[in-house]
Amino acid sequence: MGRKSDAKERLLEAALDLIWKRSYGVLTIDAICEKAGVKKGSFYYFFDSKSTLAAAALHESWYSCGKETWDKIFSASTAPLDRITDFMKTVYDGQIEVQKEHGQVLGCPCFSVGSETTSEDQAVSEKAREILGKQLRYFESAIRDAQAEGSSAPGDAAERAKCLFSLFEGSLAQARIHNDLTYLRNLPEAALGMLRVQQAEPVR
């Protein structure tokens, strides 16, 4: 019953796009509305703040798109280390496309926004952390599987996943900062190097 509309979806999409290309803090509700082709009255019909919208946009982006991609690449039917190298290559190829289309490497919105909104915007930073936490699990699980089959050195899988994830997100962010894809090109090898190897002894 009632009128139907895709304004909500347009707002979510516009918000995600602007957050990704620009940043969260610099965004205004007016800008989002303009991009989405929606009047401010309608914005407040669907959301009660920029924060709510942004959190919803991150959520949507993961559950209606990102998750599926990760599930496919991290399929248990793929060899554990291949999951990881496939993933890195996919990200690299993806950012090549992004750069072609937007003239800029844009990196990972959750990571950028997560870092930007720490202790500044509860809803958004919590959502970013939630998604990053889920992504970390894929790494963790692949590492455990690799260890089980002996293709990765033993050691706390959760720790190692964090480390690999930091390398990955750090590289993506550098690629964004310098608009330079070379930060991503050898991620597959770097990831392998990190995993295949015996963990170093604690220093001192």
Added chain:
Amino acid sequence: MGRKSDAKERLLEAALDLIWKRSYGVLTIDAICEKAGVKKGSFYYFFDSKSTLAAAALHESWYSCGKETWDKIFSASTAPLDRITDFMKTVYDGQIEVQKEHGQVLGCPCFSVGSETTSEDQAVSEKAREILGKQLRYFESAIRDAQAEGSSAPGDAAERAKCLFSLFEGSLAQARIHNDLTYLRNLPEAALGMLRVQQAEPVR
């Protein structure tokens, strides 16, 4: 001749502090002025925009503080790999203090701001890139020295430095996002692991 003042320094300090704790995009000139205890008229006496001030603040922070620390840790009189592990430990200890003082791991302002202002604020993002580029050189040089004495596996030192730097900055950013120091605790070992080891073969 004329009146003397430290308002400019107070503005630089306030700006850096707010950028670090909050973020660049969310900052207003009014907020900076309030924190610095300076009236807006004086702000515009010294700077002509938020962008100019922020770039100057990053510049100052590096040349009047950061550089010295890096020079000391990356001294050529220290064994190459020790420079790197010492550095990682220093960062870890530093962020412990930061968390104690501010209740939050704050990470690296250049990296956060660099990622936030890409293609959004020329002056600031350029300054962030400049400083990050200088920092990368310390890694690069230490890696080259380590290779020369045989304590690190051979391979393109610039590439390896980028990789290590990504791991480092990625870990710092994760620590900020999750307000969790465990992302930094084993950085010294992780860094060693990355360097000591033969680089993996290119995948496929």
Added chain:
DNA sequence: CTTGAAGTTGACTAAAAGGTAAACTATTAA
């Protein structure tokens, strides 16, 4: 002790931003 350079202040404007509400429109179930 005056003059000019250096810095400060407060009051102001204009624009942008957040936010509200009432009237309006489209859809559909009864």
Added chain:
DNA sequence: TTAATAGTTTACCTTTTAGTCAACTTCAAG
């Protein structure tokens, strides 16, 4: 066909922000 529901629009208000300016203060050199 009408009434309720879902969504849209416009006009409006308030607050915040960027940015300007002329009057004022402080300092030190001549």
